[in-house]
Amino acid sequence: MLYTKKILPLVDNNVWRLTLYNNINATLLFLPLILIFGEVSELRTFEKISDLNFWNYMTLGGIFGLAIGYITGLQIQVTSPLTHNISGTAKACAQTILGCMWFQETKSFLWWTSNAVVLGGSCAYTEVKRREMKQQHKEMTKLEQVETEPLSKTNGGGS
Template identity: 60%
Template sequence: METLLSKSLKIAAVVSAYWCISISMVFLNKYLLSSQDLKLDAPLFVTWYQCVVTVLLCFIFSGLSKIFPNVFTFPEMNIDPKLCRGTLPLSIVFVCMITFNNLCLKNVGVAFYNIGRSLTTVFNVAFSYVMLKQMTSGPALLCCGVIIGGFFLGVDQEGASGDLSMLGVLFGVCASASVALNAIYTKKVLPIVDNNIWRLTLYNNVNATFLFLPLMIVFGEFSEVLNFPLLFEFHFWFFMSLSGVLGFAIGTITGLQIQFTSPLTHNISGTAKAAVQTVIACLYFHDLKSVLWWLGNVTVLGGSAAYTEVKRREMKSAHNQQLPVSRKTDSEEKQPMGYGKR
């Protein structure tokens, strides 16, 4: 009983931490990207600095792991130019992903943010078919249709309220496509770094710190940053550094949530978190939304949850079909009726 209670408390703590970190990161990034207090028009610089913080934290935790091996473990970090080149294709997609995410957040409200980048599942299905030749079932495609319908309803209602930024929507669509591509390329590149997600995080962010530099020059962000009135203010760099720490932490807590629960539970948790985040944003920013606007959000979240459930059932069915017939029969004979459904 104590073991079950302890496990439940750990799961609750991990899920709660995931929600807090993820929601905090969205609100903090919104503040840095489009706050009237800062008025810093340099989204690429903000994103670049977050990558720099992640690289530093990787080396710091690697060093602490050597000094205090009994406290926590972290893989040894070193930079190999060959691995930098090998992970470069993924890093380019990674840069696009975090850039479009932040540009979307800069141009839309936090309440609309989830709608703006809600097509990730749809792009994942499309890219899996085009790049990996993986077919998708009819029920899963129907769920994608529901998500698309909710997306367009949400965009329509955001426009009706006068708050719509078509540029923000465009960035959201690009962010959704980049997230889907990032997942596909991650599977391809992970073997290069011995399937170590932290080493991949290091190389992604190291490459990103260099890839962002020419982009910042092209878009004139260096002059924007140098002329920024709060450039030498402590509170500005505190929030900038905090956003980088949260960006690093979200990777850790996401892995822990999957480890303590399952990928399915992680997806459900993310969907529920998105709903709570939308409600919090509307309350915090005093946004009054129409019934149809909320229906668009519910449709997107419902379609995403349904897609996750459909894929879970398909994976379970495929797994059962791969089991030896004799083993499956013996198992079913030994169990009372309904035992496996509890």
């Protein structure tokens, strides 16, 4: 995430361009790894390689992967890598809790406590950032008001 924030200016802060370059790099790295780790024989013997349903799911997965990469770039562009990490951790924690509740799994008190700490910390971070943004907004509004006041108000009202 820090690397993304650092690299964005090199691609004119264009998240689409960064996403394109990331996917090209991943493809160029992926193909030699297939050869290095001997996966070519697996591909030759894979029974669903010509199954249209398999390729539909693979395409759908690729589209979602592209979307996640793009949204991640946008989030880092307008917030920070730390905020992205915290929101990602909170999302994963919430998904874990929902999954646990959905499948009616029994978990220990410490498990629930650790998840509560993660979500509580994420909420606290969000509240601190919200207050900072509110304060910055107030200061910007005051500054804009001072800049747009007529000259007669700022020099004592005399003519």
